[in-house]
Structures are given as structure tokens and as C-alpha cells.
Amino acid sequence: MKQNLFSSTEALNKSFAERIVKILEQSIAENGRASLIVSGGRTPQALFAELSQTDLDWSKVVVSLADERWVDTNDDASNEKMVRTHLLKNNAAEATFIGLKTDAEEAKDGVDSCINHLTQIPRPFDVVILGMGEDGHTASLFPCSAQIGEGLDRNNQNAYLAVQPTTAPNWRMSLSLSALLNSRQVFLHLQGDKKKAVLDQALAGTDEFEMPIRAVLNNTDVELMWAP
Ligand SMILES: O=C1O[C@H](COP(=O)(O)O)[C@@H](O)[C@H](O)[C@H]1O
Numbered sequence: 486m487k488q489n490l491f492s493s494t495e496a497l498n499k500s501f502a503e504r505i506v507k508i509l510e511q512s513i514a515e516n517g518r519a520s521l522i523v524s525g526g527r528t529p530q531a532l533f534a535e536l537s538q539t540d541l542d543w544s545k546v547v548v549s550l551a552d553e554r555w556v557d558t559n560d561d562a563s564n565e566k567m568v569r570t571h572l573l574k575n576n577a578a579e580a581t582f583i584g585l586k587t588d589a590e591e592a593k594d595g596v597d598s599c600i601n602h603l604t605q606i607p608r609p610f611d612v613v614i615l616g617m618g619e620d621g622h623t624a625s626l627f628p629c630s631a632q633i634g635e636g637l638d639r640n641n642q643n644a645y646l647a648v649q650p651t652t653a654p655n656w657r658m659s660l661s662l663s664a665l666l667n668s669r670q671v672f673l674h675l676q677g678d679k680k681k682a683v684l685d686q687a688l689a690g691t692d693e694f695e696m697p698i699r700a701v702l703n704n705t706d707v708e709l710m711w712a713p
Contacts, residue, residue: 525564
């Protein structure tokens, strides 16, 4: 794995935003449009603010989520709310956003709708930005969940699955590993020494069910973007 280690968040965000824009621009030039799959949580917020100001034809970019918490889109835990607040503003307000949360009461009843919406997202995904939890989960592929086998199954034809973590709140909707692997460029975006230590632990072992991030590390040319 190529490891891009920066000395500050500011340096990382600037360089990372430039890389993302370059890949999306190339795809727009070649295909007329591009896709950007982003993660939720805290880590990407400052990057999104930087990205939102970049000079890109955002009207040709489709933005969607690697995973979502099954909460109202106005809830502070909603990844969609975070993306709308930090990314879909300034120049990036022109992007098309495909959220994962539907009106379905339960996440499992929203899977088909997410799969249907997938037709609106250019594939292979051009850029996927993944995060990682301290338990080694990525997207919402949680090691503690009963659904982890389905999520990591490379032959799984379903791009999305409903996941219930037992170590974190809320049912989730997540892209499956097989869908994530169908991407041109995957980045792993981490911040802080603790996350770096978790990554080193993942790199030192092989059990993907113990740390699902290993399934990504083992199967793609994922690039690490890290700052202290
Ligand atoms: O629950 C989630 O956690 C991970 C990591 O979040 P962070 O706050 O530690 O950056 C995130 O990548 C994922 O999208 C999110 O739903």
C-alpha cells in the first residue's frame, strides 16, 4: 500500500483535494461525468470543506456515501447531514447527491431502493474515500455484526446491505466489499496516531473478519492519506 504521510491536516487536505479533483477531471474528460463515494464520521469534515471550494465542474459529479446510519437525515448522526453541511456547498453545491437513507422504517427495507439508485452513479466508482474505526471496520462493515460474512463475500451480487453493529449505535446501510472493490481509486483517510496504530495492526494480520479493513487492503491498490 502506498502510504502518504503528511505533517499536518492542512497539508493533507490540500494535497488530497488536488488528487481527488485530478481523478474526477480525468473521468469527466473521458466519460462526461464522474463519481465520488465518501465516508461519514468526523475525519473527512475538514477535507470536505477544502474540496467544496475546488475549481471543478461539480455539475458533472455524482456524490454518494460508502455507508449511512439509519437515522433521520436531520439527525446529527446522519452521514448525509454531514456531507450536506461540509461538502455540498460552495462550488460543490452543483454536484448531484445520492443519499442512502430512505423512508423505510428499517434499514433492511431500504436495500432495494439503494440498489435501484445505483444506476445513477457512474461505475466503476472513480474515487472512493474510506475511513476506518478503531475496531478495523470500514464503511459499515463491522467485525461485530452478524452481517459481516455477507458484507465481505466477494461473490455477493448486492451492492448494499443492512448492518447492525453491536459495538456502535444504529442500524446501517453499507456498500458491500464487492461493490467497493469495483472502483478506480480507493483512498483510506485516517487521522491521528491511534488510527495509524490500528492500521499497522491490520497490516500485520490476515483475518478479515477480525478487521474488515484488511479485505480492502488485500484487494485494492488503496492509498493511505494520513496526518497526525
Ligand atoms: O461510523 C462510521 O465510522 C467510520 C469512521 O469514522 P470517524 O469519525 O472515526 O472518522 C466512518 O468511516 C464511517 O463512514 C462512519 O459511518
